[in-house]
Amino acid sequence: MALSVMQEIFILLEDEKEVPIFRLTRWGRPARGALAKLKNLGLVEKTKVNNETFYRITDKGEQYLDSVLSTLKFKNSWDKKWRLVIFDIPESRRATRDKLRRALTALGMGLLQSSVWISPQDIKSEIEALEKKYKLLQQLKFFEVSSTAQLDQQIIEKAWKAEAINDSLEKFIKEANWSLKAMGKGNGDRFNAKKLIFEYALILKKGPILPIEFIEQNTIRKQAHEVYLRLRQHAI
Numbered sequence: 001m002a003l004s005v006m007q008e009i010f011i012l013l014e015d016e017k018e019v020p021i022f023r024l025t026r027w028g029r030p031a032r033g034a035l036a037k038l039k040n041l042g043l044v045e046k047t048k049v050n051n052e053t054f055y056r057i058t059d060k061g062e063q064y065l066d067s068v069l070s071t072l073k074f075k076n077s078w079d080k081k082w083r084l085v086i087f088d089i090p091e092s093r094r095a096t097r098d099k100l101r102r103a104l105t106a107l108g109m110g111l112l113q114s115s116v117w118i119s120p121q122d123i124k125s126e127i128e129a130l131e132k133k134y135k136l137l138q139q140l141k142f143f144e145v146s147s148t149a150q151l152d153q154q155i156i157e158k159a160w161k162a163e164a165i166n167d168s169l170e171k172f173i174k175e176a177n178w179s180l181k182a183m184g185k186g187n188g189d190r191f192n193a194k195k196l197i198f199e200y201a202l203i204l205k206k207g208p209i210l211p212i213e214f215i216e217q218n219t220i221r222k223q224a225h226e227v228y229l230r231l232r233q234h235a236i
Contacts, residue, residue, distance in 0.1 A: 003199055006034035010057075011195050013044055014065055018056035069197070071108070071204040072228070078120060078211035080147040082155060085109065085117040085127055087140040096134050103130050110159030110207065118159050120211060156214070161206070168203045169224040172196070176227045183234055193234035200228050 003011070005027045013019055024031045035055060038044040043061035047054045085104060089097040107126055109117040124142060131140050145151075156162050176196050183189040215221045 003195055004034070005030040006037055007198065008195060009034050010038055010043060010061065010065075011198055012191060013038075013055060013057045014061065015191050015194055018047075018054050021053040021055060024055065065198075067106075068201045068205065071201050072197075078147075078213060079122065081120075081122075082145045082147060082151075083119045083121065083123055083127075084112070084143040084145060085140065086143070087115050087136065089136070089139050096136075100130060100134055100136070100140075108205075108207075110155075112155065112159045118155060120214075152214075156207075156210075165203060165207050166218075166220045168206075169220050172200055172203060173220075173223055173227055176200075176231060180227070180230055180234075189234045190236070193231045196231050197228060197235055200224065200231075 009024060009027060009031060012024075024035065027034070035044070035046075038061075039046060039055075041060075042058060043064055044055050045058050047056060087097075087100065089100070104117045107119065107123055108121065109119040109123075112118045127140075127142050131137060131142075179192055179196060183192070210221075215225050
């Protein structure tokens with residue numbers, strides 16, 4: 001998945017913190033709309049120094065980046081338990097139901113079937129906070145289920161559309177390998193590496209934050225993780 005103009009500009013601003021507007025014209029006319037949207041979202045701000053216009057990333061922008069990159073924090077061990085969230089919220093509380101779904105997605109949970117969400121992470125405290133926030137004491141249930149090899153594979157394939165994610169990872173691997181071969185021959189290596197890492201994080205955000213053992217068991221995910229580690233060396 002290629003990054004949008006807005007995402008590329010955001011990564012450049014994060015990398016350099018503050019950039020004069022004339023350097024953002026490399027993206028042409030789309031840059032104006034992208035900057036306006038980033039500013040409206042509060043991710044960047046516009047400033048002037050000696051009558052020259054600059055854009056710089058905000059604290060909110062840094063926090064947003066951290067939330068995206070959090071998907072790269074693989075766990076080295078797993079307690080072999082799946083966490084299930086089941087809820088039954090009436091149509092009269094549709095807005096609350098939609099907010100809960102977005103919150104569960106943000107936690108990296110996958111949709112196993114209608115109103116049944118699942119995660120390998122220990123997110124009990126986060127679920128309890130959501131239960132309290134949206135006043136769902138009688139409408140939300142939390143369970144823990146022990147892992148089995150067969151169950152693990154079925155859950156990952158069904159809840160997170162593993163095939164689609166693997167297709168995106170294969171494209172990422174090809175793009176990243178091509179870029180890595182070109183690095184060291186000119187400027188912009190760090191920026192390009194950060195763009196690819198951001199792209200990788202966005203792909204993983206479509207699925208669960210899996211323990212490292214799952215990465216090692218899947219050839220495509222393992223290759224993508226290895227490429228990511230190589231990119232990190234250029235992103236420093």
